[in-house]
Amino acid sequence: MPDRRGIALIYEEYGNPDEVLKLQEFALPELRDGEVLIRMDAAAIHPSDLGMIGGSYGNLRGLPAIGGREGVGTVVELGPGVGSDWEGKQVRLPGEGGAWTSHVVSRADVLSVVPSDIAAEQAALAAVNPPTAIRLLRDFADLQEGDWVVQNAGNSAVGIAVIQLARARGINTASLVRREGLVTPMKELGADLVVLDHRDAVGSIRDATAGARVPLGLNSIGGTSVLTVAQSLSDGGTVVTFGGMTGEKVRFPTRQLIFNDIRFCGFWLDRWNRKHGRVEAEALLNEAYEAIRQGVLFTNIEEMYPLKDYRKALEHNGSGRIGKILFSNG
Ligand SMILES: NC(=O)c1ccc[n+]([C@@H]2O[C@H](COP(=O)([O-])OP(=O)(O)OC[C@H]3O[C@@H](n4cnc5c(N)ncnc54)[C@H](OP(=O)(O)O)[C@@H]3O)[C@@H](O)[C@H]2O)c1
Incomplete structure (x- = not known):
């Protein structure tokens, strides 16, 4: 049984991420029919995440919200009615609920499974x-x-x-x-x-x-x-x-x-994905996975920081880089 508490980087108002982001502990909910618990393995920091927190992006979340929109995790707990083949699968975090969180609960049937031959860090940067x-x-x-x-x-x-x-x-x-x-x-x-x-x-x-x-x-x-x-x-x-x-x-x-x-x-x-629908968006994502698999695409990663070190992560993100900054669990 995993630890029943999680942590997340939340914001309750739009503003400078350094000022409005807070690390918050939360109780993991009991899983309902068809749900799984996902443990985040890697989550990206993108300019659009900062724009969302700042209130300038084209698509804002209702407040309070968890930061981040892209990441991957592992299914660590199954709710009633979920097949045992889901246990241990690597999946994309359902981005609309926020990715800068140690755990996410989601219905299994809406999840996008990450191919097992794509490393978590590359997968966490593959969909945007x-x-x-x-x-x-x-x-x-x-x-x-x-x-x-x-x-x-x-x-x-x-x-x-x-x-x-x-x-x-x-x-x-x-x-x-x-x-x-x-x-x-x-x-x-x-x-x-x-x-x-x-x-x-x-x-x-x-x-x-x-x-x-x-x-x-x-x-x-x-x-x-x-x-x-x-x-x-x-x-x-x-x-x-x-x-x-x-x-x-x-x-x-x-x-x-x-x-x-x-x-x-x-x-x-985001507009392209909405206009073309889930099947074409998944096909585009699969094209990205294939390019990663073939060694055509490789995203440099400068550093991974645990969620609790988010201030250091944001500071590093704002400095000159030639690679992405990711969050890891913890
Ligand atoms: N429209 C879309 O669907 C879509 C999708 C994905 C990404 N994007 C956009 O694509 C851009 C790159 O995203 P990314 O994730 O690839 O970024 P990233 O890897 O985090 O890199 C950020 C880039 O922005 C440059 N930069 C930052 N502040 C700047 C400033 N004030 N003046 C000039 N350059 C500055 C950085 O240069 P230094 O290293 O010199 O600081 C770096 O080249 C972002 O604008 C993002 O929002 C758009």
Whole structure:
């Protein structure tokens, strides 16, 4: 019988995660018909988690809420009517209830089982960023071998996934970053061109891509960084905005809009999943698992922190990284 108490990182008001998150103990409920108890093994910290806690995200939870939306765990207890084959299965945490918790109770029949050959830490990062990178490279440009994709926040988990998936298709990537020290490690991860995110970067990107098609630009920052991405594209290219790390408005380069027919649009995986439904969302997730299995996709993990060390985890998350921070149980 597992310990009958759990812990969770909760917030009762929207605000700065450092200020509003609290570690709370709770009694694990008795399981009802069809329910299982899941022990969290690994849970991601994503920018969108912080946006949800801050109250700025497109989809907010009612309060009080548990933080986090992505993670995996192990089924450790079965309620009445649940088949014994569920015991010990690795499953995705049902994200809508929060992932930054030691235990979750869920109906077994709604759970997504994680393939047994995918490591928990990689699985805990498989359902948000890799599917986003897959869709970004598939839905907005007819990318051919030898083409280039330009992106900012190249060292983000989505950015690295874009680099890895593009490389597997013979597509080149030009990545903007904020620190010189990222150039070598990113090249080791498969990046073709890595340049500092500055207006001069357009020249370096144009030199590297000379004569090749650059039909796609990816923006997850906002502000002037988007101008660099847009100005690096070929005529008729598309800039897709899928994040806003600075909180600044996306700046449009008027000349490129008019004379180069550059298009701007947005992408949100939550909307894609809702629109396409559970079967297609699961198929997309399985595609991500397959890419992990084949060694095409690998998310760097900088460190795992137990839930109780959440302040250290958030501080590390806010510092320059080239890998994700995860929570472990405890
Ligand atoms: N629309 C969607 O469906 C969707 C899905 C997944 C992710 N996203 C978005 O994709 C982006 C990346 O997510 P992730 O999980 O891959 O991130 P991550 O691995 O946690 O990395 C965060 C990235 O943001 C950069 N960054 C942070 N603050 C910044 C600032 N003030 N100015 C410029 N750059 C800044 C970091 O650069 P440094 O290392 O230099 O700090 C790093 O490259 C986020 O905006 C996220 O919300 C969107």
